[in-house]
């Protein structure tokens with residue numbers, strides 16, 4: 096079966112400034128893909144190409160196996176069966192919520208349109224607000240209304256551009272979760288762009304980490320977090336530090352935390368640094384262990400509720416993070432151990 100969305104070799108520049116470079120991705124039907132990256136890396140431009148608002152210089156885009164963008168062909172947005180949700184709600188202020196949702200349903204007769212609007216409002220939990228005006232809704236409700244409007248014409252693909260960025264953090268997390276459940280339930284295929292990794296992780300089946308117009312790594316949230324392909328990916332996703340080390344045999348590195356088993360990110364990496372290696376350590380990789388011969392000094396304690404994130408200074412002068420349920424005193428000397436299993440390593 097062909098993918099619901101396929102992008103091949105997409106390249107787009109504004110003037111002389113390339114913004115998307117040789118980007119390819121494939122989204123199977125019913126899955127949610129997220130493009131994650133810092134502001135300016137080209138995420139929105141990819142979305143605009145998929146929607147048909149931009150004609151890229153190179154590359155092909157297929158929806159359900161049908162070409163919609165290729166050299167010499169740009170099918171207009173209204174003929175792509177795409178729904179869109181943007182960051183800033185973008186509801187029509189002079190239309191009620193029900194009228195907003197009905198907006199894309201002109202082709203249907205009145206009864207069918209009313210039925211579809213009622214169904215969509217029910218799906219997003221806004222039935223009671225059908226006759227309200229957009230300004231009477233909270234930010235989260237407005238985003239849900241925008242989602243109902245985008246879903247109402249039964250698009251083949253939904254595009255969401257920073258859909259929850261203007262909401263506060265708690266609501267953002269809840270809505271991301273809710274919207275994922277709703278899209279999964281309806282078997283929707285969606286491409287989301289965001290700079291927020293929590294939003295990305297809450298929604299994605301697969302995440303594409305974008306950097307300077309390219310997808311640096313495409314994979315599950317777990318893969319991105321645990322086995323980042325590049326140093327940039329390791330730094331952009333999650334917290335962590337790089338600990339210096341020396342290759343000390345097959346797949347082992349000598350560090351200030353002892354000898355650690357490692358897996359290198361790329362082929363040839365093991366030898367590229369002439370034995371110098373950097374090992375990625377996430378906070379949960381390091382813990383306190385009173386009897387451990389490896390000692391460290393507590394230099395910072397960040398209270399996070401269920402756990403504290405500690406910054407520990409090793410004898411080498413390097414700092415690592417650790418998680419602990421009970422906070423030691425600042426400046427206290429503690430014993431430190433690492434979790435078992437392989438660590439991600441990069442040539443130093």
Ligand SMILES: Nc1ncnc2c1ncn2[C@@H]1O[C@H](COP(=O)(O)OP(=O)(O)OP(=O)(O)O)[C@@H](O)[C@H]1O
Pocket residue numbers: 109114132133134135136137138139140141290
């Ligand atoms: N219409 C345009 N004309 C010229 N340059 C543009 C245009 N749209 C975007 N750019 C530039 O292209 C680059 C990528 O923009 P884009 O909006 O795709 O990135 P983004 O990753 O979505 O960032 P953000 O999250 O800030 O929107 C930026 O440097 C931006 O200034």
